[in-house]
Amino acid sequence: MNSFHHACHVLNITTTNGIWHSQNPLVESLPLLITQLAVVLFFARSLFFILKPLHQPLFVTDILVTVMTLETVAHMALDFYIFLVGLEMDITSIKGADKRELGVAAAGIVIPMSMGNCGCCFWGLTLTVTGFPVVARILSKLKLVHSDIGRMAIINDFCSWILVAILLPTRTSSPENALYAITATIAFILICICIVRPTLVKIFHQTSCIDSEYYLCFVLIGAVICSFVTDLCGTYPVNGAFVFGIIIPNKELRSVLIERFQDLVSGIMLPLFFAICGMRINVHAVNNWLWAGLVVILLCVCKILTTYSVCFFTDLPSRDSFALGVLMNTKGILAVVVLNIGWDKKVLHVEEYTVMVVALLIMTSIVGPTISAMYKTSTRIGKYEGRTIQRTKPTDEIRILTCIHSIHNVSGMINLLSISNAAKNSPLSVFALQLVELTGRASPMLIVHSSGKTSISMYGRSHNSDSNIIINAFENLETHNPVAFSVQSLTSLSPFFTMHEDVCILAENKRVAFMILPFHKQAMLDDEVVLRDKASSDSSFHDVNMNILANAPCSVGILVDRGLKHPHRDLYRLEMMFIGGPDDREALAYAWRMSGQKLVELKVVRFLSRYNVKENKKLSPEVKREIKLDNEYVQEFRLKTTGEQNVSYSEKVVDNGEETVAQLRAMDHKMFDLYVVGRQVVESPVTAGLVDWNDNCQEIGVTGDLLVSSSFVNGSVLVVQQYAGATTASGDASVAWLTGSGSVHSSVHNIEPL
Template identity: 35%
Template structure:
């Protein structure tokens, strides 16, 4: 009784209110709902959406989850903030409107939990690795055990004025500390662009297991939270209901939905018919003594994944996340009482100390597991921070604990602040300690040129479809993988994320590191993914010195290059291969997707290794034909990298290589800039130009004496050309192309030190190919040869802005 009295006294204005009954209102037996409650509810919903959108707009640049913004909207509603402003709180959240908004929020939260179950994949949970299971178990039980001690410590430090808690209070406290929000973490990892790293995969798999445990624990706890009744019977009925759903209802729904999806007879009304099961399951679990959201989650979990789940998520996700969830998070703001923190006799610093202390158990458990597996300290801390991410499950648990008077206002407020702190701290702390960009800068030898002769060549081959995969295979086949110099290919299947759900993210993450080409994905990209895997399987069977793994990368096309960076770094690749955005069709090069070209340009900005862009005009397997290759060498790091790749290919018995060095005479860009610089600037520029020429001469010298002199299939020639207007370049290339070849290999920055190439770059349709590459790739050039354009990884390389036909001269200077 004391607990209930204290809880009631914390918000006396909201505890009771007078209402009038309208005798004509037979249905509701209350006042006029339509006239009095609906306008107030509309104002409340509009307020919640505006406030959460405002906070999300502010916090989005910091990669903070949407949940944080929604929780802050709820905190702002507390009596400690808006409650202190006379008239403001009462005008938006009058006491008689609280019951209405909480009813709306609880109905709406059923949809959110349903979508959470729909996004999870039971097959992924069952196939979890031993390491992920151990991480999940440690992240559940260690926080539960340590959390109970923290609560006891908090009770002792709080003094006699605090309310003694029952065993149920400890159980709910420990459960809140143990859970991790899988949907929130998946979106956070995607925003941080570490979803496909080892850390991201471990964190997401463990979070899925922890979230599953959380729902099981939730189903068991709710019956025991009720006073009286038969909790054991309720638990048994809940377990029998779940078993019935998985063994009986799930197969039936799977057949019906598969038949409907196959016949494409779905429409909006039939999709809405599926939602009837949501309310039926929610009603059953509520009737047998469990929480109604348990039925909603189970129903979402038994529905089949794949295209059907995508349609449901597209239809409901944005509405539920942006419209309903903010209203639910606002409901716990009514209960938040910050005055309870400093109303005790102890120091004001104690609540801050407790909030930080509650974030330690997850980090401690992750450190123990990562130490056992020999992982770095940084990964252990990062994993703990990520698994600290909380979401709706924690908020539901703490709301129930408050409603049942298991937690007093002091403990309730500390836990709310701890949840908010742990979810907020994950993103900035991960950026501070993980720093993927810093790791890129620390690896300076990510080039083919610097690779040892007998070292393994590691290539990250990015493909959007199976056709591009076959072209990549023909290039990789030419790299001459041997037992002394093997080839490791990391195939990255790039898929556009067109919605905000996590199901597609998990499906593609589940495809990661697939050996042998098996895929369990049930999404639209499954057939494409399996075809890609089968193609590389055949390639590996033919060449024993080749091994490969596959990774599905799902992200928006604007940011997918950052995921490519992370996976490439994780795989320790020396070369990234990208497909050109045009493919050969009916004899002409047709654009597949212009966005593919934007991706290529983004990847070229600051990659962690060398990059190659393949323009495929019908390359064939070297087991059937002999491939003739031409390298046009002008000078610079990109040309040296191109020659290094071609040199490696020349060792294959079915290749012929001809290297043409163009000794260009013309006005150099550095000489023009020298007149605008001071003496030290002129000296450094000239020294750099001289050094580059020396490196070019040295590389050509080694190639001629170690390559062409010892191999009859390699030829070398030098030609002096004078280029002043730029019209000479197509004529020179036409002369080179007359004998014909199968593949050109060029440096992306060929000739960039000369003014004429700088001017021609303004008119390039495809600036990512460079001037000469753009000419050869154009339809007007008339060649049938394929093209590989290479950019070497250098630390000093600056980011290049995108350039169209009408770039300004200062933008061109920056590019060059």
């Protein structure tokens, strides 16, 4: 009997037609073998290169690389990423938290946590935790980091970490093991706070080169060790990395670590972790997408309504309450970690895991557009209570924000502050803000420098040296007169097009009354005083100054420094040219304050238009009111300075700008060290005809540009702009008054749009 044997031959078992003709090229043996060899060789050679300084043979690396799998590298990347999260978190906001903020944070955790049933605590944890890196970037972009909303969001996220560290061991192990894990973790945290952190403070304090490769490697090894310790404690490695990131004491070192390793960890290593998560997702395993959609909606609405309800009863504004609820829907790496722990513990299956990941994606994607629509920077800056020198009482503390573009601005700024009549009964609180252009892919940040410590710069040694000189110069101002001055040094890293937002927000948060900006050109002394561009960034700093002038929440002064001398020994002479309007009144107020210093001699010259003197009956009521305000303030100044030998006052009546220039030429300008004028960008009868040939009118006004561009004026010039909100009732009238007529519209075209 004949028997037949059938043999099946599989085609393409060793080769492939390519990725365009085959569904999966890795199914075939040869492409799969080549891929595996490439991965193994890459890690083997990379590890051999890393261990080369230890004189390890290739045999050792070949053995070690067999231990390294995709999940090992991915979880190592996760630990480093969580370490960077700890570096970015500012726990100073948590230290000063009040009962309201803690209550909101607790409600945002407890109530959503109860939504997860007893059989799946991972649902509740995923719903509860927030993603600090994502929240921080949204808040930073919208300039809300230092607001009440930003502080509450950070507190809520910090509490989420505590919840994960405590609750997960109790739900994933026996009671005895859970008690050991929690006790050991608490002991580890106390050791880090009480022993490790003080040790790091001493180590970093003894050296000025903590940005070297040695210290960076030292810190990274510390993060790995802490991750290993918390793993031994029975919790999870990410907790140790997070705690170690928080206890790093030096803010400048934190900035360097983030700048050096953010792209490597987030851009190259962390995607391996998300790749593992993605391989566990199977959308076809979801049997009922309607049910899944209801779950997503429930998850979103639960967090918003819970936070909104609690905030409403704590007298938080409705908009802020809703915004905080939306922010709490932001999910990040911590939520994914919780889901993966549930997967590893066989608590979550494919369907639940897929639904939760989709929910996290949707919940996070709606946060950015919603918050951006609710909080616009221009709106926040506009609704601000004005602060001016004119409205400040003589015995009140005056807060001044000085902006530094380069080291060339320091001397003039400090000398100007020295003659600002700082005293024990009327001190000056100075915020020295260094503006640094942010390039590349780094995130904008505000660095607050500690007193007596050098600065760590991520932009090279030359910038580091200049930054230290600037910080030390302002600290010396406080050291020589600690009763009258208090100085805080800061550095703002941001691109030019958003730099003005950082300055204005800082001025708002610090409740600044006066802001001093350096002129975007540098004065050089040769045979005569001229202005020369400092660098190619001059036009950018001009734009920054103009944006600050348009959005400033306080009065602003622009200093054109021509070698402003220190007033400690010689008599310091300044002249104030008063034409009229709110800016000139603010300039007179600042000059008046400076005249309170013994070594300062003030001369006030008021220029009056013959048109306004003769035709006063034809002026509109608004213009008359503005002139009345000028007369009242000048009269108050004259009465209160009567008998003071260092103050003088005179008036000059002119018809046009030509006569004004003639009067200025007739004065002896060699005796004056500083001129104080108001910034009026419109043309007045006193300066008629001077706008056409002046180049810097929009930044420093007609009068300021006249003094800066004139060859017969050698002193420095301070151009003052009063906060616009201080005279909203008469702001239009001041424009009309400056034109010498009752029509407001006749000179609006001369004003640059704000």
